[in-house]
Amino acid sequence: MRAVVGLGNPGTRYACTRHNVGFLVADDLAGRASWVERYEAHMAVTQFFDEEVLVVKPQTYMNRSGDATMALAEAVDIAPQDMLVVLDDFLFDFGRLRVRRSGSDGGHNGLASILERLATEEIPRLRLGVGPVPPEESDIDFVLAPFSGGEDVEGLVQRGSAATRCWLQEGIEAAMNRFNGSPALPGGVDRD
Numbered sequence: 001m002r003a004v005v006g007l008g009n010p011g012t013r014y015a016c017t018r019h020n021v022g023f024l025v026a027d028d029l030a031g032r033a034s035w036v037e038r039y040e041a042h043m044a045v046t047q048f049f050d051e052e053v054l055v056v057k058p059q060t061y062m063n064r065s066g067d068a069t070m071a072l073a074e075a076v077d078i079a080p081q082d083m084l085v086v087l088d089d090f091l092f093d094f095g096r097l098r099v100r101r102s103g104s105d106g107g108h109n110g111l112a113s114i115l116e117r118l119a120t121e122e123i124p125r126l127r128l129g130v131g132p133v134p135p136e137e138s139d140i141d142f143v144l145a146p147f148s149g150g151e152d153v154e155g156l157v158q159r160g161s162a163a164t165r166c167w168l169q170e171g172i173e174a175a176m177n178r179f180n181g182s183p184a185l186p187g188g189v190d191r192d
Contacts, residue, residue, distance in 0.1 A: 003054040003078050004029060004164055005069055007087040007110040010059045016153075018130040019143040022086040022110075023057050024153070025128070025160040030055045039071035049169045054078070065110040066117030073118060080118050084167050085125040086160060087111055090143055092129025095156055095185025097163055099126050099175040124172055128160050129184065152185045159185070 006026030007019075014020050033044035033055070042057040054076065058068035069085075072078065087108055092098065102122045105112035115121055133142040147153045159182065167175040 001052055001054055001076065001078060002082045002084070002168065003056055003072070003076070004168075005056045005058065005065075005072075005083055005085045005114070007062060007065050007085065008057060009061050010057075014144065016146045017144050018090070018147060019062060019088050021088045021128050021130060021153075021156065021160070024157045025086045025164065026055050026057050028157050028161045029053075029164060039075055040068040041072060043072070048165060051168065053168060062110040062113075064113055066113030066115070069114045070117040080120050080123045083123055084164060085111060085114060085123060086164065087125065087127055088130045088143060089127040090129075090131040090133050090139055092127060092131055093184040094129055094131065094151055095159065095182070096129035097126065097159060097179045097182050098129075099163055099167065099172065099179055100124065101172050101176075124167065126160060126163055126167070126175075126179075128156060130156075150186070155185045 006022035008023030009019060030044040030046055033046040035042045035044045040060050042059060044055045045052055046055055056072060058065045060068045087110055101124055104121060105115055133139055163175050163179040166178055
């Protein structure tokens with residue numbers, strides 16, 4: 001079994017914030033599947049291309065995402081390379097994607113927690129651009145703020161879901177080739 005781990009923060013306060021775009025993609029992928037709470041996470045099992053896939057939303061808050069992911073990996077026996085972590089990235093323009101097989105956390109605390117707890121950087125990840133951060137705003141305030149009315153959130157979620165489905169059906173190389181370098185979507189926050 002493979003897992004898609006969408007990162008975000010639990011609770012209505014954070015529901016529609018940029019930092020929760022991983023949760024939004026997870027919700028889209030799960031569709032009508034029923035969510036259950038186990039291992040400090042909301043989980044749903046859904047079917048993609050004749051394969052059962054576990055869709056996960058850690059409920060430990062972003063900076064402790066690794067706790068829930070580690071508990072899940074041990075309980076369900078999912079190898080790190082069989083997970084795709086879906087997360088926000090304010091360094092990428094709104095709508096740009098980057099799929100990678102492995103690497104550092106790139107300054108993202110949720111991904112850092114997962115890499116630390118699983119003791120490997122060999123975890124596939126999908127970064128969804130939510131930037132740029134306006135010069136007058138802090139990075140933290142920006143990602144914890146709701147999306148602006150002009151941002152094409154639905155387009156971003158659909159693009160993230162499509163990249164995830166590509167990873168599931170065709171593998172990491174195909175997802176990287178198809179989605180890395182994707183153009184930005186309309187509605188990113190103006191830098192000026």
